[in-house]
Amino acid sequence: MRVPKSPTLRPFSKRIGSAILALLLLAGCTGEPGRSNAPAGSAADSGHASNNQAQANSAQPASQAVDTQPSSVYYEVFVRSFYDSNGDGIGDFKGLTQKLDYLNDGNPDTNDDLGVEGIWLMPIQPSPSYHGYDVKDYRSINPDYGTMEDFQKFLDEAHKRGIKVIMDLVVNHTAKSNPWFVESAKNKDSKYRNWYIWAEDQKRGTGGTSAAGSGSPWHALLGSHYLGIFWDGMPDLNFDNQEVRDEMKDIGRFWLKQGVDGFRLDAAKHIYEDLMSDKGKKTTEKNVAWWQEFRSGLNEVNKDAYLVGEIWDPSATLIAPYLDKALDSGFNFSEAETIVQSVKSEKDGNLGFTLERIYKLYGEKSGGHFVDATFLTNHDQNRVMSQLDGDLNHAKMGASLLLTLPGNPFIYYGEEIGMLGVKPDEHIREPMQWQPGGAQGQTTWEMATNNPGKPGSTVKEQIADPKSLLSHYRNMIRLRNSIPALKEGAIREYTTGLPGITAFVRYTEKQSVLVVHNLTGSSQTVPLSSESNQDGSFSKILKSTDASAALSGDKLTIPAYTTVILE
DSSP states (O other): OOOOOOOOOOOOOSHHHHHHHHHHHHTTOOSOOOOOSSOTTOTTSOOOOOSOOOOOOSSOOTTSOOOOOOOOOEEEEOHHHHOOSSSSSSOOHHHHHHTHHHHOOSOTTOOSSOOOOEEEEOOOSOOSSSSOOSOSOTTSOOGGGOOHHHHHHHHHHHHHTTOEEEEEEOOSBOOTTSHHHHHHHHOTTSTTGGGBOBHHHHTOOSOSOBTTSSSOOEEEETTEEEEOSSOTTSOBBOTTSHHHHHHHHHHHHHHHHHTOOEEEETTGGGTTOOBGGGOSHHHHHHHHHHHHHHHHHHTTTOTTOEEEEOOOOSOHHHHGGGGTTTOSEEBOHHHHHHHHHHHHHTOOOOHHHHHHHHHHHHHHHHTTOOOOEEESOOTTSOOHHHHTTTOHHHHHHHHHHHTTSSSEEEEETTGGGTOOOOSSGGGGSOOOOOSTTOOTTOOOSSOOSSOOOOTTOSHHHHTTOTTSHHHHHHHHHHHHHHOHHHHHOEEEEOOOSOTTEEEEEEEOSSOEEEEEEEOSSSOEEEEOOOTTOOSOOOOSEEEESSTTOEEETTEEEEOTTEEEEEO
């Protein structure tokens, strides 16, 4: 779905900037901690062990509760662009199934797969559009992608490899060609009339600006005006109608029964946030109440279903309420921007300082049951490699930051090979680049305008190159999975006083590690002892992306564009 540009936060290279950011994020957020129905350590690894903020040392006392975030690495797939099994130029489920071993072959002893543990599928239901964010039939598979049997085979094969599968679920609106809306528009006596929001029926004016920032939300049809905050091809459903809410809960249960492990919930804050004038606490409360009802409905089939919401907002105080008995995660858009800008500018964004404070709020609001959803870019944003002007070192550092922070990291397909992409939207969703010159399996539905076949830009070329971006992603995912504190630990700030160094502590009850990233193109000497750091000493290098990193006493020498993990 084409999402309007949201407010953003500038990255902060100085500690005072991060302090201001944390205060802005947390201001006005007090009250009793919430509780969640989502169990810790669920099948989706979305559990959160405790809402107590720990004060960890290098050896964490086993009796002290730690606010951990058990995590899985997810991979966002646009099926249309991924792999074509039948030569029609369009990716499909048979093709995606053929490429599962690229993502994870299910064998932990091999190292030539990416190693992801989850897949997020962009919309897979029938739709009049190429992207699918306007659904025509909620209980079917887009025929371009195959059949329900093809989908079931894909699910089975993914699960055999230990890969969870979540799918996009678009409930805020339908396609204009959805039979519900067709009936609603032409027959005012139909039960479907009140499934949508008609200004004349509700005696509402047709003024105002869409909360999605896309101009007027009202569209004329057959003598009436219906609400569609994104555009006229996406009429909004009326969630004040209990029949609509019941239908959407039943649709969610339907897909869980097919075997999916959860949902990425599109436009999660716009269920009731229709107009710019709607923005506020009461509207947020109505949105949260709906998602709590949705969660409760899904619990009848799978209490461990993972729910991650697209709540496109930089404010943690706005996202936090959705974590109370509703969603497990909200995508962290402000963190994504900070990562990208930090590696591009080669300046510390003080992620540890900010996240430590945000997670305390999230833990309180969720009763300790949340996991962050981290990423660099997604299908609505210019690709990260384009934002980084094609700089390989900066792209590697972005991956290193993403994969050493808490939460479920989401990798946009092709990000691991440095695919380029600048809007319009079709150009950031171009065909996955498998091998030079294209061949069997390459999708052709869209020309590779941004990815014209530059040498070294395909999977085949990078998979055997130890210095490639793909190899770096594979290595960082394995590094993450091999260190418990990285895979599920909490986070605490760690100050070095060096503007080109990002450092933070990740810890569980049994392990504490110091993560140090040199964002710059020159070697740095990092002092590890400081009165401002509450952790004990870190005395050995556990892992490093460059073997020449060295620790001498309390001085770490870290090469350019390198990540070091100390214990």
